Amino acid sequence: MSTTPVIFDCNVYLQIMLNRRGAAYACWEKVLAGKADLFVTPTILTEIRRLPDHKKLRRFGNFTHERVERFIEELLDAATLAADPPPIFSYSRDPDDAHYVNLAISTNAQLVVSNDKDLLDLMDDANVDGKMLRGAHPAFRVVTPPEFLKSFEAA
């Protein structure tokens, strides 16, 4: 059985925790079914841990540390924990997004699943950074969770 190596944006994990009916959760099911080979890093785990504490997410009182840690436990069972990648690519529009790109390159996953407009715009030829990145790494892609799911339908 062939598996798709992939990197999920930290917010995809928050969507998985919050909404079992969304596309992000369906992506998680692909990982649990062994159809996608997921990579995470200490930096991504830090973002997953920090985000629920943000003031904008305090409306979800049940977003507790206990629940997040339990999710991370499950995530580490399902994913490969990779070292933080070397900074090959840098992205002035959002420097922190570069981590996901560099992980996709260093693991040879070449695929990031995200709803982040800055990351998704790397696929746009009008984005100079994206054009250079894809020139050096032609297989590199950023897709939304629904687009990631469609790739399984096409296979």
Place this chain on the structure above:
Amino acid sequence: MVLSIPISPDIEAKLKIKAASAGVDIETFAAKTLERVASRPALDELLAPLRAEFESSGMSENELVDLLESAKHEMRAEQRARQSS
């Protein structure tokens, strides 16, 4: 109960490495891992109150995405500001 499970050579090699680093044989490591996974509460059960909270908020998936992206970018900006000060 004795389980017999087919695993790929790749997974076998990874299990052997993890078992060796834990100082046990592969059978003991696999059994302990299964015991650990089976004894913890189901993730969906633990997350149910959080998911119910999201559902009762009336937010759509797109609204949730916008909220999460906005929170992420603010969190990162705050983090960068702290690091540069």
